[in-house]
Ligand code: SF4
């Protein structure tokens with residue numbers, strides 16, 4: 001059995017007061033001072049925690065909101081003195097896509113490296129926008145792949161990046177057909193560049209160190225090299241340089257230590273790929289295609305031009321860029337994947353999909369829709385207690401004080417988050433009866449889509465839903 005992919009983690013507590021969803025308001029007046037006060041019965045011990053918290057409070061705007069919202073104390077208080085309240089700071093987190101729930105669950109994973117537990121039953125909506133209108137088929141949950149999660153078998157989350165040959169030409173025992181370089185990474189995830197809006201110089205070093213620690217690859221703008229505080233020999237195998245159209249090539253001795261590079265899509269794509277391959281024949285080159293109105297077609301056209309990897313990228317909310325009626329990333333991935341399958345070109349290239357990948361389930365769903373792997377950036381920033389404020393920059397006081405973070409805090413939190421994502425991928429694959437992440441790609445038979453189910457159930461009765 002191959003050695004299991006394992007990420008070493010340890011808890012990294014938050015630097016800032018927790019911004020939970022619920023808090024308890026205790027009216028106190030008319031308290032009967034019951035001997036068996038319901039506060040003592042809180043299984044999470046939140047009332048005692050609150051007392052300790054208040055003793056050490058150094059900022060009046062950081063009240064204690066860390067209740068789990070189980071309602072036990074609220075319901076059982078004989079004088080009805082306790083009531084549950086929702087934290088207004090919690091409701092301000094993120095935006096309509098990066099919801100407070102997503103941000104808070106990311107914080108918990110970055111702190112503990114554990115899979116978040118929401119309690120018995122799912123209290124949310126049946127279906128929603130984007131990835132929430134897609135479900136994975138967990139009907140294999142009792143099958144032997146469950147053993148992979150608990151150690152007796154191996155669930156392989158590794159994927160390959162590069163062009164796979166569809167046939168081999170042999171001369172005796174020798175393979176004579178050209179073989180393209182391929183690199184394997186331990187889970188279907190690479191780390192993308194943090195958008196300029198949120199970028200801080202120290203984040204690059206933290207992200208690169210995290211890539212080394214997790215065995216993944218991080219995209220770094222070639223214009224920023226060399227990064228301060230980074231051991232080049234250790235980090236370069238985990239760095240993929242991004243070359244914008246106007247970026248100059250890096251020296252051979254630097255490039256030769258890397259395994260992947262990304263170039264901006266332009267008319268010179270082919271010559272830039274050739275240039276990179278001449279310097280370092282073993283490098284895999286990906287072309288970044290922004291998913292604007294013509295993005296899907298451009299990705300499909302590039303596949304005809306013998307490009308080995310395409311990185312399709314929606315905006316940070318997973319939407320088509322610059323469109324009034326944008327498609328969502330899952331539909332765009334399916335479109336590109338299906339068209340390439342129909343053309344018989346799908347196995348000739350790797351598709352990396354990014355934009356709107358906010359939760360580990362999105363990683364798995366992106367792959368089920370047809371991507372080989374996904375790219376993420378904002379979840380790692382959120383892991384550092386970022387609120388994803390509407391404005392971020394010099395004129396705005398950062399509530400997460402991101403500029404004060406240390407390397408060990410940043411790397412620890414990002415590593416924890418990636419480990420929790422990996423564990424959830426393995427859980428999900430185990431429940432789906434899948435032992436190899438490569439087999440997840442495009443396997444929509446293992447997924448259910450709300451629109452499709454609705455049409456099958458009600459289309460003949462009520463007609464089809466009007467599309468925007
Ligand atoms: S609602 Fe539940 S978790 Fe919150 S303080 Fe009361 S008993 Fe504890």
Ligand code: SF4
Nearest residue numbers: 386387388389392398
């Ligand atoms: S928390 Fe700080 S880094 Fe995050 S968006 Fe707000 S200002 Fe920017």
